[in-house]
Amino acid sequence: METVAIVGVGLLGGSLAMDLRRCGYAGRILGVSRSPREYPAAFSSGAVFERAAAESDVIVLCSPVQSIIADIERVDALVRPGTLITDVGSTKSAIMSAARTHVKRGVFLGGHPMAGKHVSGLEHACEGLYSGKAWFFVRTIEPDPPVVREFVEWVGRIGARPLWIGEEEHDRSVAMTSHLPQLVSTALGAALARSVDPGVARQRCGQGLPDMLRLAESDWALWRDILTSNRLEIRRMVGEYLAALGEIEGMLSDAASVEEIREAFERSQEFARVVREKR
Amino acid sequence: METVAIVGVGLLGGSLAMDLRRCGYAGRILGVSRSPREYPAAFSSGAVFERAAAESDVIVLCSPVQSIIADIERVDALVRPGTLITDVGSTKSAIMSAARTHVKRGVFLGGHPMAGKHVSGLEHACEGLYSGKAWFFVRTIEPDPPVVREFVEWVGRIGARPLWIGEEEHDRSVAMTSHLPQLVSTALGAALARSVDPGVARQRCGQGLPDMLRLAESDWALWRDILTSNRLEIRRMVGEYLAALGEIEGMLSDAASVEEIREAFERSQEFARVVREKR
Numbered sequence: 001m002e003t004v005a006i007v008g009v010g011l012l013g014g015s016l017a018m019d020l021r022r023c024g025y026a027g028r029i030l031g032v033s034r035s036p037r038e039y040p041a042a043f044s045s046g047a048v049f050e051r052a053a054a055e056s057d058v059i060v061l062c063s064p065v066q067s068i069i070a071d072i073e074r075v076d077a078l079v080r081p082g083t084l085i086t087d088v089g090s091t092k093s094a095i096m097s098a099a100r101t102h103v104k105r106g107v108f109l110g111g112h113p114m115a116g117k118h119v120s121g122l123e124h125a126c127e128g129l130y131s132g133k134a135w136f137f138v139r140t141i142e143p144d145p146p147v148v149r150e151f152v153e154w155v156g157r158i159g160a161r162p163l164w165i166g167e168e169e170h171d172r173s174v175a176m177t178s179h180l181p182q183l184v185s186t187a188l189g190a191a192l193a194r195s196v197d198p199g200v201a202r203q204r205c206g207q208g209l210p211d212m213l214r215l216a217e218s219d220w221a222l223w224r225d226i227l228t229s230n231r232l233e234i235r236r237m238v239g240e241y242l243a244a245l246g247e248i249e250g251m252l253s254d255a256a257s258v259e260e261i262r263e264a265f266e267r268s269q270e271f272a273r274v275v276r277e278k279r
Numbered sequence: 280m281e282t283v284a285i286v287g288v289g290l291l292g293g294s295l296a297m298d299l300r301r302c303g304y305a306g307r308i309l310g311v312s313r314s315p316r317e318y319p320a321a322f323s324s325g326a327v328f329e330r331a332a333a334e335s336d337v338i339v340l341c342s343p344v345q346s347i348i349a350d351i352e353r354v355d356a357l358v359r360p361g362t363l364i365t366d367v368g369s370t371k372s373a374i375m376s377a378a379r380t381h382v383k384r385g386v387f388l389g390g391h392p393m394a395g396k397h398v399s400g401l402e403h404a405c406e407g408l409y410s411g412k413a414w415f416f417v418r419t420i421e422p423d424p425p426v427v428r429e430f431v432e433w434v435g436r437i438g439a440r441p442l443w444i445g446e447e448e449h450d451r452s453v454a455m456t457s458h459l460p461q462l463v464s465t466a467l468g469a470a471l472a473r474s475v476d477p478g479v480a481r482q483r484c485g486q487g488l489p490d491m492l493r494l495a496e497s498d499w500a501l502w503r504d505i506l507t508s509n510r511l512e513i514r515r516m517v518g519e520y521l522a523a524l525g526e527i528e529g530m531l532s533d534a535a536s537v538e539e540i541r542e543a544f545e546r547s548q549e550f551a552r553v554v555r556e557k558r
């Protein structure tokens with residue numbers, strides 16, 4: 001892995017370059033951006049997509065899902081045989097399907113680090129972003145070629161936890177642990193915006209409301225691609241959530257049934273305790 | 280205000296005593312607890328309810344709503360005329376109604392600091408808990424007697440922001456900014472607990488899920504009283520939330536309509552930005 005191209009230099013791509021350097025990667029890191037920009041010191045230089053694809057051993061596609069798919073459709077014709085093409089896209093089924101169709105000369109490895117934030121862009125990139133975070137990997141071939149093993153080792157070295165998974169299980173899993181929480185937060189802001197002035201809410205709320213609205217600040221372009229590419233799993237989970245909250249709403253219909261909320265409350269409490277346990 | 284009784288020495292009551300001392304209050308602080316306990320150094324001593332009521336100029340009721348109401352029903356017979364009786368209860372209509380019926384010799388001032396956490400109990404009490412937080416007040420008489428003005432001054436001195444409000448507007452407001460976010464978090468854990476093992480979710484999630492589940496860890500005894508005493512306003516807001524999320528769910532029904540989610544997404548984004556702005 002003498003040359004790595006990072007295509008899409010935002011929160012994830014920028015942080016990846018910084019973390020590779022911090023952890024001792026001494027090869028070339030080429031940054032590829034849609035528009036001209038200043039690259040952080042971790043990058044060796046900027047490059048156009050075609051040159052980066054031709055000169056790199058590893059290409060990491062770090063943009064929203066639809067852009068990753070567009071890059072997958074054109075990258076294989078540009079790379080040397082055996083080049084590793086990997087990505088950090090939030091959903092995996094559509095990407096793996098595109099990769100299986102279009103990547104023949106290169107080797108494709110699906111990837112997804114659980115390191116996103118409600119803010120995006122290079123200005124939020126930082127060292128240590130991946131520390132302690134899960135990084136999903138989806139194989140296209142077995143056994144793993146050396147370049148795959150080497151890249152996954154680097155992912156471990158920057159502090160992430162590699163997790164091997166199938167694309168369908170990945171998408172079902174993130175629908176639960178990432179996409180549902182996003183829409184739950186989004187709907188909270190959308191519903192409240194109809195009932196209360198945000199400045200009044202801000203003046204009167206405690207810490208719970210702003211915390212529950214953090215995800216709602218996320219970027220639509222990223223989420224449009226996620227919602228589109230994982231629509232069915234997300235819809236199913238939102239349906240289950242609506243049923244759970246609808247049950248609670250029903251129990252508010254008279255004073256005597258409020259006590260029935262206790263079961264869901266305590267089930268949720270126990271679930272939250274485990275999820276939120278310090279590692 | 281030479282003697283203050285704090286009835287219920289948990290997160291709010293304990294922190295109030297610590298903050299009064301930190302900010303220079305030199306009078307007596309009596310702690311009243313249901314069971315024998317060690318009091319933090321901020322307290323002068325523990326006392327039984329009857330003695331504390333008889334000897335204090337200000338009595339602060341710091342327990343869940345139903346216990347506050349039970350204390351209001353018995354306190355007036357014990358106090359000296361003109362004693363300030365105030366509270367930190369999460370809802371105000373039921374409490375103000377009890378106070379208007381039962382408090383005749385004392386002066387009642389409804390109170391509610393927005394300083395709760397998902398954890399409760401004296402072990403989480405700390406100095407500075409009230410700093411920057413709204414502290415709602417509901418009057419029973421005008422103009423404010425000197426003891427009310429003095430207590431509200433102390434609330435400002437410990438860093439809270441006194442906000443005067445009517446009880447109905449208070450309860451409508453906290454249904455939006457506190458009670459809805461709580462149930463949204465509770466339903467998230469309750470729904471996910473049916474679909475995924477919490478240990479697996481913990482291993483695979485990013486930071487969003489644990490943050491969205493923080494409120495779900497809250498104490499049921501506190502929330503049973505809140506849900507019971509503000510049932511109708513909460514039910515209305517949960518209904519509006521279900522409608523907002525239901526609309527989003529409907530837009531996931533086919534790929535072409537996903538773009539329609541944008542409007543709700545951006546409305547929520549803007550709302551969240553204002554609510555979450557640094558003070």
